[in-house]
Amino acid sequence: MKSLKLLFIAFLMHLIPVQGMVAQNWTRVGTGVTDRPLFGVSFADNNTVFAVGGNGTTTGYGVMVKSTDAGATWSAVDIGFPVLRLNTIRFTSPLVGYAAGFSLNIIKTTDGGATWTDLYPNLPEVVRNYVTSQPTQEFWDIDFIDDNSIYAVGYNGQVLKTTDGGTTWTYKSNFGTGTYRDIDVRSESLAYLALHGNNLQKSTDGGMTWANMTYPTVAAHFFSTYFINDNTGFATGQPVAGQPGYVLKTTDGANWTNTALGAAGQIFNRVVFVNSTTGFIVGNLGKIFTTTNTGGTWSEMASGTTNTLRNFDFSNNIRIAVGDGGAIMRLVDITTSNENLQENNLMQIYPNPVKDILHINVDVKKLTVRDITGKVVLLSETQQNINMAHLSKGIYLLQVQTADGIVEKKIMKE
Numbered sequence: 001m002k003s004l005k006l007l008f009i010a011f012l013m014h015l016i017p018v019q020g021m022v023a024q025n026w027t028r029v030g031t032g033v034t035d036r037p038l039f040g041v042s043f044a045d046n047n048t049v050f051a052v053g054g055n056g057t058t059t060g061y062g063v064m065v066k067s068t069d070a071g072a073t074w075s076a077v078d079i080g081f082p083v084l085r086l087n088t089i090r091f092t093s094p095l096v097g098y099a100a101g102f103s104l105n106i107i108k109t110t111d112g113g114a115t116w117t118d119l120y121p122n123l124p125e126v127v128r129n130y131v132t133s134q135p136t137q138e139f140w141d142i143d144f145i146d147d148n149s150i151y152a153v154g155y156n157g158q159v160l161k162t163t164d165g166g167t168t169w170t171y172k173s174n175f176g177t178g179t180y181r182d183i184d185v186r187s188e189s190l191a192y193l194a195l196h197g198n199n200l201q202k203s204t205d206g207g208m209t210w211a212n213m214t215y216p217t218v219a220a221h222f223f224s225t226y227f228i229n230d231n232t233g234f235a236t237g238q239p240v241a242g243q244p245g246y247v248l249k250t251t252d253g254a255n256w257t258n259t260a261l262g263a264a265g266q267i268f269n270r271v272v273f274v275n276s277t278t279g280f281i282v283g284n285l286g287k288i289f290t291t292t293n294t295g296g297t298w299s300e301m302a303s304g305t306t307n308t309l310r311n312f313d314f315s316n317n318i319r320i321a322v323g324d325g326g327a328i329m330r331l332v333d334i335t336t337s338n339e340n341l342q343e344n345n346l347m348q349i350y351p352n353p354v355k356d357i358l359h360i361n362v363d364v365k366k367l368t369v370r371d372i373t374g375k376v377v378l379l380s381e382t383q384q385n386i387n388m389a390h391l392s393k394g395i396y397l398l399q400v401q402t403a404d405g406i407v408e409k410k411i412m413k414e
Contacts, residue, residue: 025304036061037326181194189204268282270311286306358386
C-alpha cells in the first residue's frame with residue numbers, strides 16, 4: 001500500500017504545473033490480448049474506440065477489441081465469423097465502420113460494431129482471382145470521404161475504391177507496383193499515398209491516376225502519411241541503412257524537407273496530427289515523438305513501453321497508441337484539454353482550491369474523485385455540484401466524463 005501511495009503521489013506531482021507546462025504520462029491499459037499484435041485503432045465517437053490485429057495467416061486469429069470509456073477499459077468483440085489478421089479499422093461515423101487485412105479480407109458494420117458483414121465477395125473478380133494465386137495479399141489502410149466513398153490500399157499495388165458503401169468496388173492501379181501502406185484522402189479529387197517500396201504518390205483525379213513525388217533520399221520505405229490540409233503534410237517510415245529515423249514535411253503538396261529523429265535505424269509506423277499544430281509519431285521500441293509547432297521541432301515522450309507501436313488515434317484529449325503484444329497505451333492530454341476548455345469555454349471547475357462545494361458547469365455523465373492512494377472517495381453519475389467538505393486537506397484527482405470526452409484535473413482541498 002505504501003508503494004502504491006508513493007506512486008500515486010508521484011503521478012499527482014506530474015500534474016502540477018511547472019512554468020506553464022503540465023507533465024503527462026502514457027499508461028498501458030489491459031485488453032486481454034497478449035499473444036497478438038494490434039495494427040489498427042479508430043474512435044467511432046468520443047468515447048467508443050476499436051482496435052484490431054492478429055497473427056500471421058491463421059484463420060480465426062484476427063482480433064478486435066472495443067472500449068466504451070475512451071480507452072480506459074477494453075473487451076473482446078465477437079465479429080460473428082472467423083477472420084484473418086486485421087491491419088486497419090476506420091469508422092466513418094459512429095455507426096459505420098470498415099476493417100481490413102490479410103488476404104484482402106474486408107468487413108463492415110452499420111450498427112456501431114454490434115454486427116459485421118463480410119465484403120470480400122463484393123471485390124472485383126480479378127482481385128479475388130489474384131488472391132487465390134497470391135494468398136499473402138493484404139489491405140494495409142482504409143480512408144474515406146463519407147460513409148459510402150471508401151478507399152482500401154495494400155500489397156502489390158492494390159488501390160480499391162467504392163462509392164456505394166462496399167457493394168461494388170473498382171481497382172485504381174495495376175498489380176505488382178509496390179505495397180501501398182497508407183492513404184490520406186483529402187477530397188473527392190485529392191489523395192496521397194505512402195508506399196513500402198520507397199515512394200510517395202499524389203492523385204488529383206479521384207484516384208484514377210497517381211504521380212510520383214520527389215523527396216530527400218532518407219527513406220528505405222514509407223509507412224505513413226498524414227495531411228493537416230490539402231498542402232501541408234508529413235510522411236515517415238523506415239530510414240535507409242545506417243541513418244536515423246525521419247519525418248518529412250511538405251507545405252505545398254509537392255516539395256519535402258526532412259527532420260532526423262531518434263537513433264540510426266529507428267522505424268516509425270504512424271504520424272498523426274490532432275490539430276493544426278500538435279502531432280504524434282509512434283514506432284518501434286515503443287518510441288513516441290510529439291510536436292506542438294506543426295513539425296518545426298519534435299521531442300520524445302516517455303511511452304511506458306518498449307513494444308513496437310503501430311498505430312495511433314485520438315478523440316478530444318484522449319490519445320491511444322496500439323502495438324505488439326496487444327499493447328494499448330493511453331494518454332489523457334491534460335494540457336490540450338485545459339487549453340481547449342479555456343478557449344471554447346466548454347467547462348469550468350471552481351473554486352480550486354476548494355473548501356466545500358466544487359462546481360462543474362457542464363453536463364456530467366460520470367464523475368470520480370481519487371485521493372493520493374488512488375482510492376475512489378467520491379463517485380457520481382450526474383452531479384454538477386459535489387460536496388468535498390468531509391474530505392481531508394490535500395491533493396485529489398478529479399476525472400469528469402462528459403458527452404464530449406474525459407477531463408482529468410488536480411484539485412486542492414483546503
